[in-house]
Amino acid sequence: MSNFHVALKKVVDDSYDVQIGCGLIDDMIQDIKEGLVGNKKKFAVITDSNVDEVYGRPVLEKILAAGYQGDLFVFAAGEKSKVRKTKEEIEDAMLAKGYRRDCCVIAVGGGVVTDLAGFLAGTFGRGVPVIHYATTLLAAADASIGGKTAVDTDLATNLIGLIYQPKKVYVDIDAWKTLPKRHLINGLAETIKHACLADYELFTYLEEHWQDILSCDKEACTYISEHNC
Structure with missing residues (x-):
């Protein structure tokens, strides 16, 4: 062998x-x-x-x-x-x-x-x-x-x-901008989870700008996309 x-x-x-x-x-x-x-x-x-x-x-x-x-x-x-x-x-x-x-x-x-x-x-x-x-x-x-x-x-x-x-x-x-609101909410929920786990700054931003995100404001959406990464 x-x-x-x-x-x-x-x-x-x-x-x-x-x-x-x-x-x-x-x-x-x-x-x-x-x-x-x-x-x-x-x-x-x-x-x-x-x-x-x-x-x-x-x-x-x-x-x-x-x-x-x-x-x-x-x-x-x-x-x-x-x-x-x-x-x-x-x-x-x-x-x-x-x-x-x-x-x-x-x-x-x-x-x-x-x-x-x-x-x-x-x-x-x-x-x-x-x-x-x-x-x-x-x-x-x-x-x-x-x-x-x-x-x-x-x-x-x-x-x-x-x-x-x-x-x-x-x-x-x-x-x-083409998404139903419920899809935006699903994505926002995942983002909130990330913030709760590791990013106090992001969590604070979400508290203040969640309506901007749901209305697809470019600046707000860019911010959370960068922080999600």
């Missing part, structure tokens, strides 16, 4: 930028041109049925106009879609369209989209780059930042997944 040791030492820098602003699609395209995801030329834009027309298709159109290849993959909006079946359906659709390891995933939407698309990117071709274009306060506060990706099952929430960092996160505050 023989026994030997496989020595594996790995040093990885998964650092990435978070850009906060209004109307950031052109900025994202420029970053891609400047090598954000290396030499990738094929982009799978993944979004849900709520975001499709407003941001998903515009992102795809800009990708194509810049000379890249791309396709839009849309699933039904809502937490019920954040399951293995949806991930499998998108993976099969990507494979059918010729997507392999030479692609990049762009997640356009809120937390459900970034969770699902991030998990897919981390396993497709044993890992392809992913960019998050966050369109909700909840995604800006939590889901798109930190690399947490997962799907739900009947037995557990967010336990099937992995930590997989994006190449960059774009937080488009303009998109918050």
Whole structure:
């Protein structure tokens, strides 16, 4: 019998930028041109049925106009879609369209989209780059930042997944104006949780400016986005 040791030492820098602003699609395209995801030329834009027309298709159109290849993959909006079946359906659709390891995933939407698309990117071709274009306060506060990706099952929430960092996160505050008030409240609740845990200054700001946030005031939304990071 023989026994030997496989020595594996790995040093990885998964650092990435978070850009906060209004109307950031052109900025994202420029970053891609400047090598954000290396030499990738094929982009799978993944979004849900709520975001499709407003941001998903515009992102795809800009990708194509810049000379890249791309396709839009849309699933039904809502937490019920954040399951293995949806991930499998998108993976099969990507494979059918010729997507392999030479692609990049762009997640356009809120937390459900970034969770699902991030998990897919981390396993497709044993890992392809992913960019998050966050369109909700909840995604800006939590889901798109930190690399947490997962799907739900009947037995557990967010336990099937992995930590997989994006190449960059774009937080488009303009998109918050399209959200129902309850979605803004959900994101604000997550922000309050962050403040309670670690940021007294943010908590004080929220007490004084919560109405500005719910009315999508640019200055207030930028402030909480920066502090959520």
